[in-house]
Amino acid sequence: MNATIRDVARRAGVSETTVSLAFKERSRISEKTRQRVRHIAAELDYVPNEAARALRRGSPRTLGLMVNDLTNPFYGRMVREVEAVAMAEGYQVLVSESQFDPTRELGNLDRMLQARIRGLLICFSETTPETVPRVRDMRIPCLALDTFPEGYEGPHVVNDLAAAGRLAVEHLLAVGCRRLALVIAGSVGARFSSFARLESGFREALRVAGLPCDSRQVISAGWGIEEGYAAFAELRRQAPETDGVLCGNDLCAFGLLSAADEAGIAVGPELAIMGIDDLPFSALPRLNLTSIRQPDRELAECAAQALIESIEAGERCSVKLSLAPRLIARSSTLAKTSVL
Amino acid sequence: MNATIRDVARRAGVSETTVSLAFKERSRISEKTRQRVRHIAAELDYVPNEAARALRRGSPRTLGLMVNDLTNPFYGRMVREVEAVAMAEGYQVLVSESQFDPTRELGNLDRMLQARIRGLLICFSETTPETVPRVRDMRIPCLALDTFPEGYEGPHVVNDLAAAGRLAVEHLLAVGCRRLALVIAGSVGARFSSFARLESGFREALRVAGLPCDSRQVISAGWGIEEGYAAFAELRRQAPETDGVLCGNDLCAFGLLSAADEAGIAVGPELAIMGIDDLPFSALPRLNLTSIRQPDRELAECAAQALIESIEAGERCSVKLSLAPRLIARSSTLAKTSVL
DNA sequence: CTCTGTAAGTTTGACGTCAAACCTTCCTTT
DNA sequence: AAAGGAAGGTTTGACGTCAAACTTACAGAG
Numbered sequence: 001m002n003a004t005i006r007d008v009a010r011r012a013g014v015s016e017t018t019v020s021l022a023f024k025e026r027s028r029i030s031e032k033t034r035q036r037v038r039h040i041a042a043e044l045d046y047v048p049n050e051a052a053r054a055l056r057r058g059s060p061r062t063l064g065l066m067v068n069d070l071t072n073p074f075y076g077r078m079v080r081e082v083e084a085v086a087m088a089e090g091y092q093v094l095v096s097e098s099q100f101d102p103t104r105e106l107g108n109l110d111r112m113l114q115a116r117i118r119g120l121l122i123c124f125s126e127t128t129p130e131t132v133p134r135v136r137d138m139r140i141p142c143l144a145l146d147t148f149p150e151g152y153e154g155p156h157v158v159n160d161l162a163a164a165g166r167l168a169v170e171h172l173l174a175v176g177c178r179r180l181a182l183v184i185a186g187s188v189g190a191r192f193s194s195f196a197r198l199e200s201g202f203r204e205a206l207r208v209a210g211l212p213c214d215s216r217q218v219i220s221a222g223w224g225i226e227e228g229y230a231a232f233a234e235l236r237r238q239a240p241e242t243d244g245v246l247c248g249n250d251l252c253a254f255g256l257l258s259a260a261d262e263a264g265i266a267v268g269p270e271l272a273i274m275g276i277d278d279l280p281f282s283a284l285p286r287l288n289l290t291s292i293r294q295p296d297r298e299l300a301e302c303a304a305q306a307l308i309e310s311i312e313a314g315e316r317c318s319v320k321l322s323l324a325p326r327l328i329a330r331s332s333t334l335a336k337t338s339v340l
Numbered sequence: 341m342n343a344t345i346r347d348v349a350r351r352a353g354v355s356e357t358t359v360s361l362a363f364k365e366r367s368r369i370s371e372k373t374r375q376r377v378r379h380i381a382a383e384l385d386y387v388p389n390e391a392a393r394a395l396r397r398g399s400p401r402t403l404g405l406m407v408n409d410l411t412n413p414f415y416g417r418m419v420r421e422v423e424a425v426a427m428a429e430g431y432q433v434l435v436s437e438s439q440f441d442p443t444r445e446l447g448n449l450d451r452m453l454q455a456r457i458r459g460l461l462i463c464f465s466e467t468t469p470e471t472v473p474r475v476r477d478m479r480i481p482c483l484a485l486d487t488f489p490e491g492y493e494g495p496h497v498v499n500d501l502a503a504a505g506r507l508a509v510e511h512l513l514a515v516g517c518r519r520l521a522l523v524i525a526g527s528v529g530a531r532f533s534s535f536a537r538l539e540s541g542f543r544e545a546l547r548v549a550g551l552p553c554d555s556r557q558v559i560s561a562g563w564g565i566e567e568g569y570a571a572f573a574e575l576r577r578q579a580p581e582t583d584g585v586l587c588g589n590d591l592c593a594f595g596l597l598s599a600a601d602e603a604g605i606a607v608g609p610e611l612a613i614m615g616i617d618d619l620p621f622s623a624l625p626r627l628n629l630t631s632i633r634q635p636d637r638e639l640a641e642c643a644a645q646a647l648i649e650s651i652e653a654g655e656r657c658s659v660k661l662s663l664a665p666r667l668i669a670r671s672s673t674l675a676k677t678s679v680l
Numbered sequence: 681c682t683c684t685g686t687a688a689g690t691t692t693g694a695c696g697t698c699a700a701a702c703c704t705t706c707c708t709t710t
Numbered sequence: 711a712a713a714g715g716a717a718g719g720t721t722t723g724a725c726g727t728c729a730a731a732c733t734t735a736c737a738g739a740g
Contacts, residue, residue, distance in 0.1 A: 258626065
């Protein structure tokens, strides 16, 4: 049905190899022939058959992208941007969702490998430490996207969470908070997490400001709305005097905020709450959540580009990039001293 | 690197074809041999090479899934469910996003066809009428998911939007509203849209209730938060006496709700607002949006299953399914008569 | 004892692409 | 004039799978 390289060759009166060559830059073929062949190919609507290519080279032009939660718009944007870059480079993207479940994640990884992906972008989650060594030992280029856990030493394109932590503390202090808390995913003690960097940024900024920081100020929660909601009770129990909270992501902050509302606490004046991600929803006046915006577009773009480059170069990926975040102040951290 | 059918054949002392046959049910091969071959294959971690299969059969085991907006959690869930079914059946999913842009959508469709997808699930949008004939004329099984436009006559698995319209009207009337409006995507006059069914359900229920319904009660908007926000002004202009609104989706409702808040209108008592989708965000106490929950899981599952079945059967898909929605009442349509 | 039929395999070839190795010309160089 | 080289091709074969066509062995019929 579709034109093959053979049809083009026949029509152009050259060999199949010549046609193949005509589509490679810098190949030993005369410019004249190249143009002619390309022209004929275009006429015939010739598109190289991916399956045949894949068979020949041993693997298809496919990238794997593992995200945690497809219903979180943040990951949706990752998928969008990665696909855009991949498409431009002629790659397909195999999207997979871990749902924060180690078993599922490992299974998905296997599936991707069986599909012979040529490279992997992975958004690690804190709940799946098993994945780290597996990814490290993969023989295709892999790149951590958005965040990565402590033990991971590999290439990455992530948000500078330490900077985010600092930014948040500075902001919260500036609006008059004095007892800060951090609500993040991962378990106490073995905070196996890129959130450790968030925490260290957080602690460091507190230290610089001359404020104490003990472990009760760090609450373990999860990534979702529910978990944020539950974290509020924990916060009350563990650090009741808190007047400013930074949550690991916006979803979690929404939950916390709901719980605070319910408890009759004035979010902003009594308890400042902020998140990380700056989801579109955070700008809704009713939520109006102060958040830290990650440069998601660049993030995904850089990562995808870098990954594809290493694939083409046949080398291990070596990018290590931390992108600076930006604070978006809204009323969930309304200054205590300001007049409403 | 990976074991091939040849390795298995050699090890089992049979021909390659026998190995191939051993993996097909109902093939003319003795049960004994089948078991032995399968066992050896498992031992060698043999996984059939997709690229080779794809080359042989002319197309890979790949499904196309076109959604409108990856940052809308609703579509995220579609992707999730479709992938789950596809994976179980040994198919890959090629996800594509139209972003409500006809050019992009047609381009994506082309790309998918070039990737030789074997079937297509498409969430039509109102803004891309060009796609309808293109999809109709595709020679692979296609299935409309979630919704489909007026001109489309093909197979589909959708939400029963007429029922949603009725449900909404009944609910709004029950909580005491008397002047209803509908905010939906598409342009007046040529409401090229499955929303026409929503509208007809809406109108019908009004008629049954003995209430008038003129065209000013139907506002054209878009799908996003921004568009919902803008629609509020339009609503005030076009139908200022409105006391109950149904929005085409939750995102749009969030925008409308924000604008109403801003205008100092009490959402609920003064103006009831409801959406369709029941996103997780809608349950946030601060938003607390009454919504119509679509059975998204079944939707995606049925669709994916049906599509794969037609692919395997080599027939055109013929499923036409409308799934009943369910109303989730929250305070954005709080009864006027109730005490807050 | 030959003939036909069936069950259980095997051989062969093709799907489309593209390296690697192999030819021609034609031009330089000494 | 012979040797060498480069430019621009072409031929060949293999990637892994699986129909289709072909073979063999054996059972039962006549």
